[in-house]
Amino acid sequence: MAKLLVxxxxxxxxxxxxxxxxxxxxxxxxxxxxxxxxxxxxxEVELVITDxxxxxxxxxELLTQLRALYPDLPVVLLTARGSERxxxxxxxxxxxDYVAKPFDVDELELVITRALxxxxxxxxxxxxxxxxxxxxxxxGTSMAFRRIVDRALKFARRDAPVLVTGETGTxxxxxxxxxxxxxxxxxxxxxxxxxxxxxxxxAESELFGHVRGAFTGAVNNHIGYFxxxxxxxxxxxxxxxxxxxxxxxxxxxxxxxxxxxxxxASIERVDVRVIACTHRNLLEDARHGRFRxxxxxxxxxxxxxxxxxxxxxxxxxxxxEFFAREAAAKFGLEGVTLSEGLxxxxxxxxxxxxxxxxxxxxxxxxxxxxxxxxEPHLLxxxxxxxxxxxxxxxEQVEALEFQLLGEALAKTKGNQSEAARSLGLSRATxxxxxxxxxLWTHKxx
Numbered sequence: 001m002a003k004l005l006v007x008x009x010x011x012x013x014x015x016x017x018x019x020x021x022x023x024x025x026x027x028x029x030x031x032x033x034x035x036x037x038x039x040x041x042x043x044e045v046e047l048v049i050t051d052x053x054x055x056x057x058x059x060x061e062l063l064t065q066l067r068a069l070y071p072d073l074p075v076v077l078l079t080a081r082g083s084e085r086x087x088x089x090x091x092x093x094x095x096x097d098y099v100a101k102p103f104d105v106d107e108l109e110l111v112i113t114r115a116l117x118x119x120x121x122x123x124x125x126x127x128x129x130x131x132x133x134x135x136x137x138x139x140g141t142s143m144a145f146r147r148i149v150d151r152a153l154k155f156a157r158r159d160a161p162v163l164v165t166g167e168t169g170t171x172x173x174x175x176x177x178x179x180x181x182x183x184x185x186x187x188x189x190x191x192x193x194x195x196x197x198x199x200x201x202x203a204e205s206e207l208f209g210h211v212r213g214a215f216t217g218a219v220n221n222h223i224g225y226f227x228x229x230x231x232x233x234x235x236x237x238x239x240x241x242x243x244x245x246x247x248x249x250x251x252x253x254x255x256x257x258x259x260x261x262x263x264x265a266s267i268e269r270v271d272v273r274v275i276a277c278t279h280r281n282l283l284e285d286a287r288h289g290r291f292r293x294x295x296x297x298x299x300x301x302x303x304x305x306x307x308x309x310x311x312x313x314x315x316x317x318x319x320x321e322f323f324a325r326e327a328a329a330k331f332g333l334e335g336v337t338l339s340e341g342l343x344x345x346x347x348x349x350x351x352x353x354x355x356x357x358x359x360x361x362x363x364x365x366x367x368x369x370x371x372x373x374x375e376p377h378l379l380x381x382x383x384x385x386x387x388x389x390x391x392x393x394x395e396q397v398e399a400l401e402f403q404l405l406g407e408a409l410a411k412t413k414g415n416q417s418e419a420a421r422s423l424g425l426s427r428a429t430x431x432x433x434x435x436x437x438x439l440w441t442h443k444x445x
Contacts, residue, residue: 002116005029007037007050017049020108034062043154047115049076052083060090067094072122074115126153133181136174139322140315144307155302156182161254163299164277166306168414169356172277175304179275180233188232193225196241196416197431204246205262214263226259229272240280240291247292254298279414309354317343323359324374327366336366339373353410360406367399402437
């Protein structure tokens, strides 16, 4: 099912177009002229069918504006008999096809189906190319996942800041990678800065750099993350944790492209696309004075919300199978697969820690197994089983550490300081372990 927008100044034609679209199983929006059509447009619209001759803004002008705003959107023109020459010019300008009025219903249905199929094939080809480029598989066929990936692919080409939100452990980093890989900046640097991972007193230096002698210990010039991301993409993980005194400096960088390294007398200009990720409600934080409202609006020019795993339950078996293969390779086990019973059981479970929690659980199951198909009984097995393990002592310790780290993060909803305290670890040691097990860089916020 797709969302269509039909545009015509004749009520009877609009009615017929709506009936045809709904008969094919699609959702249909209606507009009576080009200006109304632009007001109705959104990234969810997958096809526009518009009359050629309309008052205010005609079909050709509408096509031109739609091509500028939505380069991949298929547009079908409806033309009066004898207007074929104009329609051909429109196709050269980017229209998908044209249908002459009075139109044949079967012909129009065929054009609609072809336009949507071609758009789908283009998305799939582009997605496959981006998977190769990022080195990360896009696992999921659920409607919620496909919609957010399609939206990310559309936003990728628009060189504007993006705010990526979603619960902890949903995989927001994946969207950031797609936004970079699908953008004109894809050949530039992809730099990540975690706003919660670095002490406040050095965060400014790390983000904007410093010059020699700026403070005690500054024996050399230091290039900050903004400068390293010049002509590329800078991802600000956990942006809601950015110290309040640095928020005006970030706002300035977004507004003017200007930064000032600590201790420097001059201003530097940088060309950076910023993608900010957070599990917090920044607008709510702004209303309560915990985050600058003007900075929120600068970061949220475009917004993406990664759906929780509870909205992607049909994706759980495929995700679990992928994590099982990764864990099996790590532990040197062969023939590891998910039995049908285990896949069904995993799909019925709730995951407060989302994908990160699922990965943690599957990794533990693989560590407890002897290889081969994983069965449901492993869900109740204890990690200190008495039988001789097929993996070495070191691998078992690593598996247990991985499990404890993941559980601590899930219980604290991703709050790293609280998770570290719950395990009796210093924050620095805790972060080192997150990096070691790829719970930090692989999954992001």
